[in-house]
Amino acid sequence: MSGIVQFENVGLRYGTGAETLSDLSFTLAAGGFYFLTGPSGAGKTSLLKMLYLSQRPTRGAIRLFDEDVVQLRRARLPGFRRRIGVVFQDFRLIPHLSAFDNIALPLRIAGVDERDLVTPVREMLAWVGLADRASAHPPTLSGGEQQRVAIARAVIGRPEILVADEPTGNVDPEMAARLLHLFDALNTLGTTIVVATHDIHLLSRVASANVMRLDRGRLQDPTGALRYPPKADGH
Amino acid sequence: MTVLGASQAERRLLPEGRLAGPMPWVIAIMMFLTALAAAGGLAMGSAANRLGADLGRQVTVQIILADTDQRDREAGAAQQLLSHEDGVISARRLGDQEMQTLLRPWLGDAGLDKDIPLPAMIDIDLTGAGRDRLDQIAGAIRAAAPHARIDDHAGFIAPLVGLIRSLGLLAGGIVVMMAGATAAAVVLAARSALNTHRRTIDVMHMMGATDVQVARLFQRRIALDALFGAMVGLLAAIVVIVVLGRRIGEIGSGLVGSIALPGLAWLVLLCLPLLAGLLALLVARITVQRALGQTL
Numbered sequence: 001m002s003g004i005v006q007f008e009n010v011g012l013r014y015g016t017g018a019e020t021l022s023d024l025s026f027t028l029a030a031g032g033f034y035f036l037t038g039p040s041g042a043g044k045t046s047l048l049k050m051l052y053l054s055q056r057p058t059r060g061a062i063r064l065f066d067e068d069v070v071q072l073r074r075a076r077l078p079g080f081r082r083r084i085g086v087v088f089q090d091f092r093l094i095p096h097l098s099a100f101d102n103i104a105l106p107l108r109i110a111g112v113d114e115r116d117l118v119t120p121v122r123e124m125l126a127w128v129g130l131a132d133r134a135s136a137h138p139p140t141l142s143g144g145e146q147q148r149v150a151i152a153r154a155v156i157g158r159p160e161i162l163v164a165d166e167p168t169g170n171v172d173p174e175m176a177a178r179l180l181h182l183f184d185a186l187n188t189l190g191t192t193i194v195v196a197t198h199d200i201h202l203l204s205r206v207a208s209a210n211v212m213r214l215d216r217g218r219l220q221d222p223t224g225a226l227r228y229p230p231k232a233d234g235h
Numbered sequence: 236m237t238v239l240g241a242s243q244a245e246r247r248l249l250p251e252g253r254l255a256g257p258m259p260w261v262i263a264i265m266m267f268l269t270a271l272a273a274a275g276g277l278a279m280g281s282a283a284n285r286l287g288a289d290l291g292r293q294v295t296v297q298i299i300l301a302d303t304d305q306r307d308r309e310a311g312a313a314q315q316l317l318s319h320e321d322g323v324i325s326a327r328r329l330g331d332q333e334m335q336t337l338l339r340p341w342l343g344d345a346g347l348d349k350d351i352p353l354p355a356m357i358d359i360d361l362t363g364a365g366r367d368r369l370d371q372i373a374g375a376i377r378a379a380a381p382h383a384r385i386d387d388h389a390g391f392i393a394p395l396v397g398l399i400r401s402l403g404l405l406a407g408g409i410v411v412m413m414a415g416a417t418a419a420a421v422v423l424a425a426r427s428a429l430n431t432h433r434r435t436i437d438v439m440h441m442m443g444a445t446d447v448q449v450a451r452l453f454q455r456r457i458a459l460d461a462l463f464g465a466m467v468g469l470l471a472a473i474v475v476i477v478v479l480g481r482r483i484g485e486i487g488s489g490l491v492g493s494i495a496l497p498g499l500a501w502l503v504l505l506c507l508p509l510l511a512g513l514l515a516l517l518v519a520r521i522t523v524q525r526a527l528g529q530t531l
Contacts, residue, residue, distance in 0.1 A: 078445045086441055092434070094438060
């Protein structure tokens, strides 16, 4: 598998404070499944932001899809972002749009014809168990339902990389299993998955997943060799 | 359906808060003032052209002689000459009755005695070419009537025409300034709308929306608001212009009465809301794209 994401000595500093992330060097293989874990405040969300091009590093090099994205012209960012699906920690659903319209948004932005997006959006709604909530607006949905809409929106465009920040934080264990199964299915189809979570039980749900651990802004397992439970233990 | 570059689905991205903000009403007020200034400028320009064209080609010949016989002879000679002169449309001597009517305001009925020597007056209408060779015509008149005094109307109407033209230019300047103020109001409205919808814009950007796609949402909404405001303002201005026009017509004075709005000017006024909408669309697009350009 070739590297779809490459970080080299990446550091991130907000303002004039200490570095939030330091010396991050790792490669994510195309088609890989990665868990990013670590305690709250370790810098998981900041790392993901750089991954989905919402934040540029203050030092180091990042390559996405074999291109240097640190120096990438702003006008080229949309093209890259369309290849990345994002599940935000706070969902970021648009409150005045229905669940259907929220999920359809990436397709509309990509210029998909209205007639061509109805079926995939309805299928996705059914998949996340919200077929009967298509016209509901986010404020009328529960936290778990909102999270499912957010996940459906992130995967509807069949992204090459899916970045999810605590995607199962608000759903029950059964739904969490279903969502992970969806991620796994996407991964099987070739999508590289990066899931940030501090739910240690989630890590064992995907057999093929690599685990990266962030602690105080530094990556503890840059190679992804550590697994949960660790292979060396014979599990 | 696409309206001003945004599909129905795209329009749902920004809640339709039209007329919720002050911008349409600010633009309505500015359009009201702009339309009045434009109407004033167009009417002044038209009046200046008409005055220049009508009075500028008129010349009056006065023959002031106490000897009425000689006066009449010189007047006859001048008329005879003018009837064959190139560039002269007409040369008409004012009759006694007309002279008395002209003088009555100053002398009253009692003053119009036959013993008072009145000058002979000949009104001449010139063609454009005649106007150009007025010096030659004047020379010929003086040769035929040595006591003739020639009053060129263009001479005394010129300062008035100049004043009217200046007022017209001032009105044009006001229209330009109003357009600038409208653009400034649109900039403020666009920035405010951007702040209000920052979250939606961020989400769209993260999904790969381009600045043009985002700007299209705002430019459409702002242009429609501006169009509405401009139409309200123009409607109010038209009412004022019509009422003022009637009042001016009632005055009946030649000079004041010449200030009227020609048909083409009405067409220009009716186009103003469209121009305001177009201006708002362009300014909103530029403002939004510049603001987005400062983000990642």
